Amino acid sequence: MEMYLKMQAFSLYNKSILSKVWSSATFNTWASLATRSMNLIILIPFILRQFSPAEISLWYLFSTIISLNLMIDLGLGVTFSRIVSYAMGGSHRMNEVTKTVEQSTLTVSNQSYLLRVVGTQQILFGWLSGVVFILLATCGTVFLYKPIHFLTNPNQGWIAWIIVIIATTISFRGNAYTTYLQGINRITEFRRYEALFSLASILTSILMLYFNAGLIGLVAVNQLWNILSVLRNRWLCFRFNEGVFISGRQFQFDKEILKEIWPAAWRSGIGVLMSYGLIQSSSLIYAQSNQVEQVSTYLFAMRVMQIIITFAQAPFYSKLPLMARLYAQNERQEIVKVAQKGMQLSHWTFVAGFAAVALFAEPIMQLIGSQIPFIDLRLWAIMGVAFFVERYGAMHLQLYSITNHIVWHIANGVTGAIYIVLAFALYSTLSVYAFPISMLVAYLGFYSFYSSAKSYSAFNLNFKTFELKLVFIPFLLVLLIVVRSFI
Secondary structure, eight states: OHHHHHHHHHHHHHHHHHHHHHTOHHHHHHHHHHHHHHHHHHHHHHHHHHSOHHHHHHHHHHHHHHHTHHHHTTTHHHHHHHHHHHHHTTOSOGGGHHHHHHHOOOOSOOHHHHHHHHHHHHHHHHHHHHHHHHHIIIIIHHHHHHHHHTSSSHHHHHHHHHHHHHHHHHHHHHHHHHHHHHHTTOHHHHHHHHHHHHHHHHHHHHHHHHTTOHHHHHHHHHHHHHHHHHHHHHHHHHHTOTTTSOTTOOOOOOHHHHHHHHHHHHHHHHHHIIIIIHHHHHHHHHTTSSOHHHHHHHHHHHHHHHHHHHHHHHHHHTTHHHHHHHHHTTOHHHHHHHHHHHHHHHHHHHHHHHHHHHHHHHHHHHHTTOSSOOOOHHHHHHHHHHHHHHHHHHHHHHHHHTTTOOOHHHHHHHHHHHHHHHHHHHHHHHGGGHHHHHHHHHIIIIIHHHHHHHHHHHHTOOHHHHTHHHHHHHHHHHHHHHHHHHO
């Protein structure tokens, strides 16, 4: 009898753990990122073995251009997500959040304000989708003209690009649904379904490569799942409608809402343009070089680094809607606890990924018979330090942004200006090394200390008590890898 009770208790304990994991926003975000990254990682051996350097370069250029659609929302995505979170916390207006914080009495959603916000958001993203299509068809085509003509059969490249244009436009429209789901803090459900769709995408992509469907087949199946994901997110919005997404409802555009969110949105938009936009644009510029193999190795390394960064974002970024709601309810101490835990996990996740690639990338690529080598380890090491510092500053900037005082245009504007000047000055001498070195100088010279100073001031933090243990050891490990690479 005693043994039976112990087994029952053990079974209940395991069920409790599984239930917590299943309901964890961080775990489901990691599961989503893991499956999406697996889609890329599992495909890597096939791509590196079957595709020519020109095809590899074009594949990763498509990924770069697709990721640049983040800039075109003009900062509206992150701003709307934050305001939806405020509305869920009871706020009446964005510029009255401070008043709500002082009163700390509203703890339920303000449905009328939420409807006005979401209605304006949906219509704006519809309009911007047209802008995305035009920019991809014009500017994107200009940047891809030369890389496509390096292919043995350029017509295949153009067909693949047409597929990317159509699917990316639809995906951009779908970002409005993603923004809403994150704002109402349905990250767990959203990421869970995203993980399942990514698994399906992996299986179909493997089939395409197994049957030698080539670049067009791989692009087509990947973009098909992106379109299906938009439909899935729309369904989730109606499932978790909060009285907003109701069948037959026509959303209304509210000029007052646009006036409220625009000051924060354009600052966020400039920030994204001058940070992520400039970094990714360096890939497009370098892709115009005639050194096809060197370009493909750099683009591949940048894509791998982006996978690591995306994984490292999960523990912290998945908590931003929660922290925004806590801010609307004046829970400052709880915000600090959530932020500290998320930052710690983020730093360690980045270091683990960066170190693993430094140790195993080259031998694995040789093992699978890659058509291209991995980049020089010294270049990878400099990239690692630069992006570690960038992650440090970016998380502090995001933490400060939940106060709705947006300074992205300053933080990223100055940083971007430093990066542009240095990259142009150093490129003729250092070639591709100019890009990560310029990033490192810009992030160390301004971005990191400016961003952290803002969040320290807003939440009464200091380096010793808040993050000495969080940053010192992970950063030391990154530096040790750098020293090893150069020695």
